[in-house]
Amino acid sequence: MAKVEFNIPCTLCEHLKDSLFNGLSPEDLNKINLHKTCISYKKGQNIFYEGTRPTGLYCMNGGKVKVYKNNVQGKEYIIYIAKPGDFLGYRALLGEEFYAASATVLEDAKICFITKDHFFEVLQKNPAFMKRVVKSICHEMGIMEEKMAELAHKSVRERLAASLLMLKESYGMEGEGSTLIDIALSREDLANIVGTATETVIRLLSEFKSEGLVSFEGKKIRVLEPRKLAKQADLIIG
Amino acid sequence: MAKVEFNIPCTLCEHLKDSLFNGLSPEDLNKINLHKTCISYKKGQNIFYEGTRPTGLYCMNGGKVKVYKNNVQGKEYIIYIAKPGDFLGYRALLGEEFYAASATVLEDAKICFITKDHFFEVLQKNPAFMKRVVKSICHEMGIMEEKMAELAHKSVRERLAASLLMLKESYGMEGEGSTLIDIALSREDLANIVGTATETVIRLLSEFKSEGLVSFEGKKIRVLEPRKLAKQADLIIG
DNA sequence: TTTAAGACATGACAAAAGTCATCTTTTTCG
């Protein structure tokens, strides 16, 4: 489980186009490049823990990472699954607080790290970059508001359907109408995304399967009937 | 239900100290002051609706406003209760999106409005102000992450206890150890904060009352035993 | 390849919470 370093110049990063760094001047990009450390992580490795102090920003270059909170009883809720191009840990960094969540690798990942000082330097010199960051954060907040309202008043069945559709949208495999959810999620992880017990997810998933809404391909789930699933999620009335 | 205008210079506003505007130069404060419109709202009046486009920033000068989302079935979830000094609608404004929630007056309110352009002008000229806004937004996000995790895995009883403690902290009456929750909340509103049915809140509240954890004073609730309530909320182990 | 650990699956049961109906109390407004 040793961390392995790698190095790809930011200007050549294939995920730059999906990142908030996109639009930065070559000079700023080079400044970040010069001060970044890039590390390969294996599945199961931890990136940061809730309650610790952030020292910089993580930028995903490959793989998948879950960001989650554990409650007193040890129950986990997955807030977000980070994919290449995503920033990680920027909320605590910009809020100047301790991490409110932990991050662990779901699929072998490559992650770059920029220290707080260098990131803030670039941030403060680029009002346009700052504006993009703020806009992105506010967009995230809107998604969180939506999720809270769902958790408050929707059934587990509805939430599972909604989660599957969200996963399809955000992590759908290229091509094939991107119907395959390209994350090897365990039933337990899926339960911790939906906010329910593992057994409940298992039961509902097999219901969805026998109703022809989804199919299982190895460890992955394919959404066969997005519209019917949307009805199950009560997103559309039909 | 007519809207009544009032006017108080920002520099003399008694809530400036609680506001993100605190720390702004007198010139910038005056710029905002010159371009603001201040209106009195009655209980039940709407400030903005989900799905509409924000045109500026609201700043609370008096009263209480609930910010909430309605789902397809008409069920409401209250995201936040704004009090004097708070900004309202800044998330959609900075995210350049439509409002994701609605806002309605809970207790007769006085609210000032600054157009988007004037707010952005002040924001962009003041990196320190921008930094405070970003910090505040990130802090809010941390609270939302906490609430999502609670909604996902805590019982209604635990969430009600946690909500009462939160309300005591945020809206506690001055003096008296600030044990009185100074909002005239209906049982229905409280249910929509906790994310449950009105009847369930009524039942649990009378349980808390008979257990001596809370008492009712008119339309308001007094927290008698915060530590015992914290145990009910599973915040402390005992 | 074998074995152990972890993931997945299913049944039985209990507990939590929602819904509906009804009634009382309080508030609002003509």
Next chain:
DNA sequence: CGAAAAAGATGACTTTTGTCATGTCTTAAA
């Protein structure tokens, strides 16, 4: 003031969901 509406309260019942036990299947490591 007095009627109507809204809010609060309570009981009965149903549904949903969580928990525990147990068994099978898959995967990874020795």
